[in-house]
Amino acid sequence: MHNNPSDLIVVDQLSKYYRVANKQPGFKGTLKHFFDRKTYHVPAVTDISFKISPGEVVGFLGANGAGKTTLLKMMCGLIHPTTGLVDVAGFSPQRRQTDFLKEITLVMGQKQQLIWDLPPMDSLYVNAAVYGLSDHEAKVRINELAEMLELGEELTRPVRKLSLGQRMKSEILAALLHKPSVLFLDEPTLGLDVNAQARVRSFLSEYNKRTGATILLTSHYMADITALCPRVICIHKGKLFYDGDLDSLANSLSPSREVKVELKNPCASEQFEKYGEIQDLNDRFVCLLVSRDKLTDVVSNLLTDFDIIDLEISDPPIDQLIGELFIKGEVN
Amino acid sequence: MRRYFKTIRLFWSTAFASQLEYQLNFLIELLAMLGTLLGSVFILSLFFTGGRQLGDWTWESALVIQGVYTFLDGLTNALLRPNLTEIVNYVREGTLDYVLLKPIDSQFWLSVNKFSFAGLPEIILGLSIVFWAAIQSGSSFSIYSLFVFIISLLIGFIILYSVWFLIAASSIWFVKTWNATEVLRALLAAGRYPISAYPIILRFIFTLVLPVAFLTTFPAEAILGELKFNILFFGLILSSLFFIFSRLFWKFALKHYTSASS
Numbered sequence: 001m002h003n004n005p006s007d008l009i010v011v012d013q014l015s016k017y018y019r020v021a022n023k024q025p026g027f028k029g030t031l032k033h034f035f036d037r038k039t040y041h042v043p044a045v046t047d048i049s050f051k052i053s054p055g056e057v058v059g060f061l062g063a064n065g066a067g068k069t070t071l072l073k074m075m076c077g078l079i080h081p082t083t084g085l086v087d088v089a090g091f092s093p094q095r096r097q098t099d100f101l102k103e104i105t106l107v108m109g110q111k112q113q114l115i116w117d118l119p120p121m122d123s124l125y126v127n128a129a130v131y132g133l134s135d136h137e138a139k140v141r142i143n144e145l146a147e148m149l150e151l152g153e154e155l156t157r158p159v160r161k162l163s164l165g166q167r168m169k170s171e172i173l174a175a176l177l178h179k180p181s182v183l184f185l186d187e188p189t190l191g192l193d194v195n196a197q198a199r200v201r202s203f204l205s206e207y208n209k210r211t212g213a214t215i216l217l218t219s220h221y222m223a224d225i226t227a228l229c230p231r232v233i234c235i236h237k238g239k240l241f242y243d244g245d246l247d248s249l250a251n252s253l254s255p256s257r258e259v260k261v262e263l264k265n266p267c268a269s270e271q272f273e274k275y276g277e278i279q280d281l282n283d284r285f286v287c288l289l290v291s292r293d294k295l296t297d298v299v300s301n302l303l304t305d306f307d308i309i310d311l312e313i314s315d316p317p318i319d320q321l322i323g324e325l326f327i328k329g330e331v332n
Numbered sequence: 333m334r335r336y337f338k339t340i341r342l343f344w345s346t347a348f349a350s351q352l353e354y355q356l357n358f359l360i361e362l363l364a365m366l367g368t369l370l371g372s373v374f375i376l377s378l379f380f381t382g383g384r385q386l387g388d389w390t391w392e393s394a395l396v397i398q399g400v401y402t403f404l405d406g407l408t409n410a411l412l413r414p415n416l417t418e419i420v421n422y423v424r425e426g427t428l429d430y431v432l433l434k435p436i437d438s439q440f441w442l443s444v445n446k447f448s449f450a451g452l453p454e455i456i457l458g459l460s461i462v463f464w465a466a467i468q469s470g471s472s473f474s475i476y477s478l479f480v481f482i483i484s485l486l487i488g489f490i491i492l493y494s495v496w497f498l499i500a501a502s503s504i505w506f507v508k509t510w511n512a513t514e515v516l517r518a519l520l521a522a523g524r525y526p527i528s529a530y531p532i533i534l535r536f537i538f539t540l541v542l543p544v545a546f547l548t549t550f551p552a553e554a555i556l557g558e559l560k561f562n563i564l565f566f567g568l569i570l571s572s573l574f575f576i577f578s579r580l581f582w583k584f585a586l587k588h589y590t591s592a593s594s
Contacts, residue, residue, distance in 0.1 A: 078429050079590055113430040117354075127434075158353065
């Protein structure tokens, strides 16, 4: 595989296996676990390949335990791959060279790096020193980011007294102090209320536009992904099963649309069978699944064939689709 | 290098600030420290009432050892305990990830990140006892003996640090705070008395296996002008080996961490 210079991140046939041991419940199980531990390898990530260009915002989708975080950690150098190759900005992440570390940052929604008892400002200056920024540089940078994040006096209040949203924004500020060009965000909006989520989202999108930084993020909130990521990579049981833009994912996931009809008079179900798959039929209400290519024909036929009061066409919601996808474990 | 010094300065000033956040706690810590200190001087004074001697040490020269012990204990409270007992939390909470992604040596970060100012009075008091007792026992200071004293203190501290760090680093596998701290304090406490006060076998063990002698007895001998040069030389090599081993072990532990963590 040759590396195109336009690729910022290259992941090639990457796999990670964990060695685990199971413990049976009870005292006997404990004894057995202690003396005769049977370990075996569990694949966390299997044979994943993709490339990411500079400036892209890519969302990683997957159920809990699908391997998203493992993948993210391999890309920032915290986990060594079992086999395969990762290249980020020309570096091998697992070596964690200084020049590489200055290029990247990691934000984990469920772990914090700010000092709990002190205002974020103190932690920020510590970080600035670690990254070798002068006090002046740090000040300019903090002001710039604080303005974008709408943080003001929160920065001089002890972290323990901040709301979750304020804390998360401060965490993001701390993580971006050194102007990283690659951002790894693991559930950055975890636990935030809808407004705070939206603010983090709009910040990330603005940051991406302003600085051209590449953003890789995982999230459980579909809204994060739909708002931020033109491209998504879906992981299921450690395997990659979709890599492409979000819209065509929706299309490939749901080749059909929902057509809901309210009739003037009740009709028998047999009358609708030729139009599409009947989802629901209840007196005067019918819900049909109709494939996209037949949609216009079906709708016009319905309108001519029946006495219709109301008609509604909708897409099944994307998160529901993806949820189903993870249950089925396959792509159409 | 300058970056590291600036980082330490900021680490410690933030540590100071976070300790002051809880004023009462800080005060209690200071009081507790004072209590321990008085207690240990009192116990030592009991040993020597009635003209008894410990090994071949007089009351004054044994007090030098007590001073060195107090100094090291202060350093332990100020630096080793707050930092090294915290490593297990970094591992358990996964915040070690943040440390590993900083462009700075992770062992450095974990070893100097905090500084407990409650240890400072003990450090100062320890040094005062050392000098007062050394003068009492008729030692004449020279630049050379002071220099040897500082070097031998450094040797003792590095050995203590390395052993402690080794044990703390093993939390990467065990992910559990086990009471390693107490074991090490006991080790250090064994150094409250002159090494020659112990039976021959223990003397041997404390010099070569668990280098307790290097922690307190040898620095005390240094300030009293009695330390032999070859012991100093041996100490330099031993402490370097301990330190190098702690670094190698940390690298090894991280390799395990990065290949096993999730």
